Amino acid sequence: MKRQPDGELLWGVIVETEAYSQEEPACHGYRRRSPSNETLFGEPGRFYVYVSYGIHHCVNVVTDRADWANGVLLRAVALPGEPERVAAGPGLLARRFGIDRAHDSWSVCGENGFWLAPRPSVLGQPELVSTTRIGIAQGQDWPWRWYLKASRSVSRRASGDRMPTKAKAWSPEGTSAV
Template identity: 65%
Template sequence: MTRLPAPLPQGFFARPAETVAPELIGSLLVRRLPDGTVLRGLIVETEAYCQSEPACHGHRRRSPANATLFGEPGRFYVYLTYGLHHCVNVVTGRRDWANGVLLRAVALPGEPERVAAGPALLARRFGLDRSLDDRSVAPESGVWLAPVPPPLQGWFDQCRSHGEDPLCQCPRIGISSAQELPWRWYLRGSRSVSRRVRGDRQPPLALALDPAFFLAG
């Protein structure tokens, strides 16, 4: 039996969203399905949101719909966009201050590279919906986040030691306000990013990071 990865500690999420979001790149989204199947994928794109800026759901006021975003860090905040598509966020920061990270894209080994390249596609592939809202980011919820695999962390460290940043930091997308904030991050070497910034070309297949390599075993 394959050993399931341990979850990130709850204290990891008790920091500002703009600090947590880039550190979630390369970490694992793990989902235990009702039939016992386990899905694992590399998080390759995130966005941060904070009550202090108008694109955040909690910017104006607290309501029954966004109450989870004001709760304890380390819980899921799931909402419907346009009444159709689920978007999955992780609550960060501190209680009573709306703060969270949107999980925008995941790369899954052995699957089409864009099967979860966007918040709605991600939620659909992992079977995540409003029933997950306000549940802990922990194995008992059936969905959790695990640390960056050691081989990938080693590659990150090697890149940075050579003065190269494996992540792209850029403005958020799909919003109509606070567009100037550079609070979106994505893994440059992944072909599973929802949308790249202008001028940043998709890496050739032969040079792209293969999630199967980092999730082997």
């Protein structure tokens, strides 16, 4: 969720994520700690924002424990009242929410007007797909990407998993932000 300057809430449901851990080569903290990845080694519950390919901002949630680089990349969000693919990918997600390096190390609890909240109860126990990560050179075979099977807002589906029809798809329409 993000509090807009006019007081309105911009919100959506996270429908796709990827996990990264210091012990594997695709993690930004795999080789060493540096000023650019310092947040990833910090306390859990912070946003780690980086620039991918010099173009797109990407946002992760720091997880596990301090001094160990673990994070979950937010890959896609479904937003009510907006085109279903407006935030279908980490760069598109960051662009839609106005996230850039200035948001790096912010708490996920909302002190700065941007936060994570529990999923809407209307989702119940959703069916998740676990598959391999994408867009990385090493560790592609690790099944550390998850997405909501019924969502049409996922950035890329697993091989053989067809996009649900609009009639069968889950959408955040009609759900509440809180």
